[in-house]
Amino acid sequence: MKTHFIAIGGSAMHNLAIALKDKGYQVTGSDDAIFEPSKSRLENKGILPQEMGWFPEKITSDLDAVILGMHAHQDNPELAKAKELGLKIYSYPEFLYEQSKDKTRVVIAGSHGKTTITSMILHVLNFHQKEVDFMVGAQLEGFDCMVKLTPDNDFMVLEGDEYLSSPIDLRSKFLLYQPNIALLSGIAWDHINVFKTFDDYIEQFRKFVASITPGGVLVYNEEDPEVVKVVDNAENYFRKIPYKTPEYEISNGQVLLKTEMGDIPLSVFGAHNLLNLEGARNICRQLGIMDEDFYEAIMSFKGASKRLEKVERADKAILYKDFAHAPSKVKAAVKAFNEQFKGEKKYGFLELHTYSSLNPAFLEQYDHAMDGLDEAIVFYSEDALKIKRMDPISPDLIKEKFKNDHLKVFTNAEELHAYWDILDKKQGVFLMMSSGNFGGLDLTK
Incomplete structure (x- = not known):
C-alpha cells in the first residue's frame, strides 16, 4: 500500500508513519517544519522528507491513501492536488479506524487521565506478553513507537482524543473509532478555542458514548458527576462498569494500594493516579487479565512520559x-x-x-x-x-x-x-x- 502524509512531522503523525513503514507500506510525507525527536526518528526509518515545504508533485494518482495532519491548513497545495485527483483523504483517526475495523477496539477517553490509563493498560499487557495493536499519546518505557499496527492482533487499544480530526474533518477524533470497549475517565471543559461552551464540549462525550457498538462495554468514573450524567442519559445499549478511587495509604513515602491480596507497593502517587489505575484494571479484566496478574505488573509501572x-x-x-x-x-x-x-x-x-x-x-x-x-x-x-x-x-x-x-x-x-x-x-x-x-x-x- 502506498501512503503519503501531509504534515508528517507531528507527534502523532510521525509515529503512524513509522508504524506503517514497519508494516511494510510504502510511506512518503511532507511538512514545512520538523523538530526533534520526530526528525531523527523519521530519518532512521528512511522517510524524512528531503526538503521542507509542500510539493504537489508528490501527490500522484497511484497513491492508495493520503493522510492529513492537523498541522496542515485547508488551502494546503498538496491537499488541493489530492482533491483534484480524487484520492482518498484520511484524517489520522479515520485511518486508524480503517486499520482496526476488523479488530476489537478499546478506546480510552476523558478530559484527563486517558494517556496514563492507556499507558497502564499497555504496560500490563506488555508485562504479560499479550500482543495488541495500539495508539497512545506518550512515549512509553519498553516501547519503540507510540503506534503499533499488525495484520494479526485481535485487539487495538486507542487513546481517544476529543480534539478535531483534521482541518477538513471537524469531528472529534474519538468519534471515528466506534469502540467495542470504552472507558470514560472524566469531563472538565477544555479546548475552548473549538468548544465555545461547556455544553458544546460535553456534547462530544455524549456522542462518544452513543458511538459504542451495540452490546459493548463502558468502564466509567462514577466519582465524576458529569460522566455519570452522560452515562445515565445514554440511549444505546451497552454494559456499564463503574469504578472509583481505591483504598490506599502512604507509608514512609511509599504508596500502598489496599487489596484483597494485601498491600501492593506502587511507583506512582496521587489519588488521581490510583483512580486511573482502577480504570485500567477494569479494562484489563475485559482483555482477560485477572486482578492478581494486573497487580503483579502494575507495581513496576513508573508513569507515562511527562505525567508526574x-x-x-x-x-x-x-x-x-x-x-x-x-x-x-x-x-x-x-x-x-x-x-x-x-x-x-x-x-x-x-x-x-x-x-x-x-x-x-x-x-x-x-x-x-x-x-x-x-x-x-x-x-x-x-x-x-x-x-x-x-x-x-x-x-x-x-x-x-x-x-x-x-x-x-x-x-x-x-x-x-x-x-x-x-x-x-x-x-x-x-x-x-x-x-x-x-x-x-x-x-x-
Whole structure:
C-alpha cells in the first residue's frame, strides 16, 4: 500500500508513519517544519522528507491513501492536488479506524487521565506478553513507537482524543473509532478555542458514548458527576462498569494500594493516579487479565512520559514534571504532590502556554489550582500572547483568577530563569507543569 502524509512531522503523525513503514507500506510525507525527536526518528526509518515545504508533485494518482495532519491548513497545495485527483483523504483517526475495523477496539477517553490509563493498560499487557495493536499519546518505557499496527492482533487499544480530526474533518477524533470497549475517565471543559461552551464540549462525550457498538462495554468514573450524567442519559445499549478511587495509604513515602491480596507497593502517587489505575484494571479484566496478574505488573509501572515524571538530576534534587496545563489536570497534579510530600517545602511552577489557558474568559477555571504549595509560580510569555494575537494579561488578573494573592507571576523568561537559578534545589521539592518548556528552562540542571 502506498501512503503519503501531509504534515508528517507531528507527534502523532510521525509515529503512524513509522508504524506503517514497519508494516511494510510504502510511506512518503511532507511538512514545512520538523523538530526533534520526530526528525531523527523519521530519518532512521528512511522517510524524512528531503526538503521542507509542500510539493504537489508528490501527490500522484497511484497513491492508495493520503493522510492529513492537523498541522496542515485547508488551502494546503498538496491537499488541493489530492482533491483534484480524487484520492482518498484520511484524517489520522479515520485511518486508524480503517486499520482496526476488523479488530476489537478499546478506546480510552476523558478530559484527563486517558494517556496514563492507556499507558497502564499497555504496560500490563506488555508485562504479560499479550500482543495488541495500539495508539497512545506518550512515549512509553519498553516501547519503540507510540503506534503499533499488525495484520494479526485481535485487539487495538486507542487513546481517544476529543480534539478535531483534521482541518477538513471537524469531528472529534474519538468519534471515528466506534469502540467495542470504552472507558470514560472524566469531563472538565477544555479546548475552548473549538468548544465555545461547556455544553458544546460535553456534547462530544455524549456522542462518544452513543458511538459504542451495540452490546459493548463502558468502564466509567462514577466519582465524576458529569460522566455519570452522560452515562445515565445514554440511549444505546451497552454494559456499564463503574469504578472509583481505591483504598490506599502512604507509608514512609511509599504508596500502598489496599487489596484483597494485601498491600501492593506502587511507583506512582496521587489519588488521581490510583483512580486511573482502577480504570485500567477494569479494562484489563475485559482483555482477560485477572486482578492478581494486573497487580503483579502494575507495581513496576513508573508513569507515562511527562505525567508526574521524575527528572533525574545530578544534584539529586527531587523534581517532577507534568504535562498539566488544563485546570483539572493542574489541580490533580498539585493535590497529588501536596499529599505525597507532606512536611517538605513544595514549589509549584505552572506555564500558561495553550490558547485556552491564556484566554481571560477561561482563567477562572484555575481558581485555587495552586493552593497548598509553599511557593506557587505562574509563567506566561508576553511574546507568546503577541504571536497568538491575543490581548495582554496582567499579573494581577492571574492572581485574581487563581484566587491566590501569594502567587508569583513571571511574564519574561529571563526573569523566570534568574529566579530559578537562585533557588536551592536541595531545600524543597519541585513540581514543573507545562506543555511547553518554560522559555527554554533546563530542568536537569
